[in-house]
Amino acid sequence: KTQVEQSPQSLVVRQGENCVLQCNYSVTPDNHLRWFKQDTGKGLVSLTVLVDQKDKTSNGRYSATLDKDAKHSTLHITATLLDDTATYICVVGDRGSALGRLHFGAGTQLIVIP
Amino acid sequence: DMKVTQMPRYLIKRMGENVLLECGQDMSHETMYWYRQDPGLGLQLIYISYDVDSNSEGDIPKGYRVSRKKREHFSLILDSAKTNQTSVYFCASSPRGNSGNTLYFGEGSRLIVV
Numbered sequence: 001k002t003q004v005e006q007s008p009q010s011l012v013v014r015q016g017e018n019c020v021l022q023c024n025y026s027v028t029p030d031n032h033l034r035w036f037k038q039d040t041g042k043g044l045v046s047l048t049v050l051v052d053q054k055d056k057t058s059n060g061r062y063s064a065t066l067d068k069d070a071k072h073s074t075l076h077i078t079a080t081l082l083d084d085t086a087t088y089i090c091v092v093g094d095r096g097s098a099l100g101r102l103h104f105g106a107g108t109q110l111i112v113i114p
Numbered sequence: 115d116m117k118v119t120q121m122p123r124y125l126i127k128r129m130g131e132n133v134l135l136e137c138g139q140d141m142s143h144e145t146m147y148w149y150r151q152d153p154g155l156g157l158q159l160i161y162i163s164y165d166v167d168s169n170s171e172g173d174i175p176k177g178y179r180v181s182r183k184k185r186e187h188f189s190l191i192l193d194s195a196k197t198n199q200t201s202v203y204f205c206a207s208s209p210r211g212n213s214g215n216t217l218y219f220g221e222g223s224r225l226i227v228v
Binding site: 002004034036041042043044045046049089101102103104105106107 | 118149154155156157158159173204206216217219220221222
């Protein structure tokens with residue numbers, strides 16, 4: 001059973017627009033949540049990690065929120081660029097150690113058009 | 115230069131042949147992982163290695179084995195490849211498990227079994 005659900009599955013926005021990606025999960029316990037960016041044919045690159053019960057992070061034009069009570073996270077991308085075209089993957093870690101497991105969402109494919 | 119390197123990047127094999135996928139990292143990370151990524155699915159863990167000769171099965175170990183004789187090197191072996199092992203394989207490393215520490219991914223090895 002999929003424990004990390006991402007929506008939308010795909011999204012097309014115009015350059016300069018803002019967008020919001022959603023991640024809902026059922027993983028228990030939920031120690032932390034990461035967002036990764038995966039360019040086509042490339043590996044995953046970490047954008048941010050959220051740890052607290054209600055957490056917010058910011059990394060340039062990327063900002064993220066986590067609400068562990070709702071088991072929900074969002075990734076906001078402001079003023080999108082063509083280079084933001086990629087798949088964005090939400091990952092939930094069930095422990096804070098190597099003994100834990102990482103649960104991967106299938107990703108949201110973002111396409112930024114001129 | 116923090117990097118995870120995978121070789122080969124692309125590979126075509128016939129069913130029944132042996133496959134060796136190699137992964138190296140230059141960060142002296144204790145923990146290394148092998149995942150596979152299939153369309154529409156999140157990454158699935160094949161094996162995890164906590165250090166030299168300290169390997170554990172992941173969620174889908176059947177048909178695979180691993181070898182870690184040096185901390186910086188982690189190999190994935192398919193003895194007698196099957197067509198359903200066609201996939202993109204990702205290696206990753208982490209300094210001390212996944213708690214608060216980012217995960218570094220290689221760029222993937224695309225395997226086609228015909």
